[in-house]
Amino acid sequence: MESLFDEAEERAAQKAAPLAVRMRPRTLDEVVGQRHLTAPGTPFRKLIDNDAPMSLLLWGPPGTGKTTLAYVVSQVTSRRFTELSAVTAGVKDVRAAVDAARRELGMSGRQTVLFIDEVHRFSKTQQDALLPAVENRWVSFIGATTENPSFSVVSPLMSRSLLLTLQPLDDDDIRMLVERALADERGLAGAVTLDPDALDHLVRLAGGDGRRALTYLEAAALGFETQGTAHIDTATLERAVDKAAVRYDRDGDQHYDVISAFIKSIRGSDADAALHYLARMIEAGEDPRFIARRLIVHASEDVGMADPTALQTAVAAAQAVEFVGLPEARINLAQAVIHLALAPKSNAVVKAIGAAQADVQAGLIGAVPAHLRDAHYAGAKRLGHGDGYVYPHDRPEGIVAQQYAPDVVAARTYYEPTNHGMENRFSERARVIRDILRPARGGGEGATPDGDAPAASDASHAPDEGNGR
Structure with a gap:
């Protein structure tokens, strides 16, 4: 009787969990994206398949699957899963988790995956407290960070861990996540359907963040699951996430029209217009790396030697996009846009290389x-x-x-x-x-x-x- 009660309680807890948690993959083959890490024959996959001791640092933007990979490791290898957040945990919590892992290892021989989210928020002292457990393999340590570990994780911990870099999910990955959540029994189980335009808008809003996509979907589906099959259109999605759809087709004329207007506004020294188009692209889910690349080109094409520091600013903004990611990197992009728009203009550089190439081609x-x-x-x-x-x-x-x-x-x-x-x-x-x-x-x-x-x-x-x- 007690067993039946426990199972019912567990099912109720799972149903109350956020959609992103309920849809967490159970095997590596269910993981969406990050094929460079999970494909057969990769070092990470070999560690899992061989149940080898490991210490990992997972570096990537939010919503790319860092927690998911740690959870899957524990499931696939049948290890205990202990999760701490560096935002709230201290040295005392780390030592308690390690002591529990050592007891479990001594009594049953079962290893523990100690997952620490936002590990970059730990101080040097807190990170040092992990070293004995990692060194002696009392735990399989997995740390997740959105910041470059080279600057935020102490060297001794870095040298004892395998660094894995996660990439933002692409549009197809996000689409697969959403469609799986709509149909899967753990998700919405077919209770709602999503209009194709609403799906496209949801993919744009996600911006490569799988957790965000599932959170927005859950908000839009709220209340529909108990009403039989319901249909979610773009208007319903907008009301749910309080974010109006920006009419912007990344593969159509809007993409080319907006980026053209963006560059011409910078060339025309109108910082306000350029910032409008920048905001429009960001809100529509444009790849920030594409925007950064255009700024780098523009810095030499239309500013050139009139302000040689413009290229430095543009390159720095592109690096910030890679290191920081959205939404924070929008500030770096905005700074570069303002610098380039207000800078004196010269196209002498592009004319010079054009004339030299014309002679060579002739x-x-x-x-x-x-x-x-x-x-x-x-x-x-x-x-x-x-x-x-x-x-x-x-x-x-x-x-x-x-x-x-x-x-x-x-x-x-x-x-x-x-x-x-x-x-x-x-x-x-x-x-x-x-x-x-x-x-x-x-x-x-x-x-x-x-x-x-x-x-x-x-x-x-x-x-x-x-x-x-």
């Missing part, structure tokens, strides 16, 4: 001047390689009047600095350097009368408008 590829050729191999001297080369550092001014370009393009001028921002400084320096070098430069075949490269066609200079095509 066949203006002359021989490398003999004095610049490699003179380090045997026989090079006999061929005259390196003869007459002057080492610039041997001269006080650091610049030598000698020819560097092949004869056929010796009179070409590709980089034409503007007077915008910091490029004004480079403009003057470029003029001084060319005054020194030009006496050493011949007229050159194909040169224009003033020695400059002819204007390249619009196609060679025109950017791709940031369309991402």
Whole structure:
């Protein structure tokens, strides 16, 4: 009788658990995403299949399956599962969990998976308290973190653990999770159906976070499960999660129109408009890495040498996206957008490489001047390689009047600095350097009368408008 009561109580507890918990995979084959970790033959899979002792650090954005993998490890290997959160646990809790694991190991030989969520929140002292248990394998330690362990986990613990990096779930992964939850007995068991447009919107809202997708689905389905089969459309989903659908098709015209308007707003120095389009893309679930890549291109294409720090800011924002992820990385992206929008503009860099490429494509590829050729191999001297080369550092001014370009393009001028921002400084320096070098430069075949490269066609200079095509 007591056994029946316990089973009923357990079933009731499972039904009351959040949908994301109820749908937690029971085997590695049920895990959605992270195939680079769970596929047969991978190091992680071998550890599980061979029931080997392990200490793991799982690093990845929220909702990518860190807790799930730890739970599956305990289920597949029949180990006890003990979970602590570094947000609330202290050294006392860690030692109590380790002592319990040692008693279980001594009495039954059964190992314990000690899972510590948000392990990066532990202080150095708290992390050090784990070392004896990890070193002596009293527990199979699994730590989960959303921050780079190289900066947030102490070296002794890092060196004793296998670091596994989890990736955000892609759209197909999220779609599979949702469809499984709709049909599975542990989930909604067919009690509700989801409109295709609502499913697409839910996938966008999830942003690669499986837990978020299931939480939103559960909120939208609330109350329907007891009314027979019910249908969830986009309006119902919006009311449930208090988040209006942003009309944005990542594979259609909206994707290209919005990113084009985003780049053109930055180019036009309208920071407010650019921030609007940034917010629009983020709210619609656009991949933040795509946005960061466009900013990096724009930093050189439309700002260039007018503000060389713009590229540094854009690259730093892209790194922040990888390290931090959304939603926090939206702040880093916004900073880069504002910097690029307010920076002085110059397209001299993109015009320079466009003109140089146009000449090369037109066949203006002359021989490398003999004095610049490699003179380090045997026989090079006999061929005259390196003869007459002057080492610039041997001269006080650091610049030598000698020819560097092949004869056929010796009179070409590709980089034409503007007077915008910091490029004004480079403009003057470029003029001084060319005054020194030009006496050493011949007229050159194909040169224009003033020695400059002819204007390249619009196609060679025109950017791709940031369309991402």
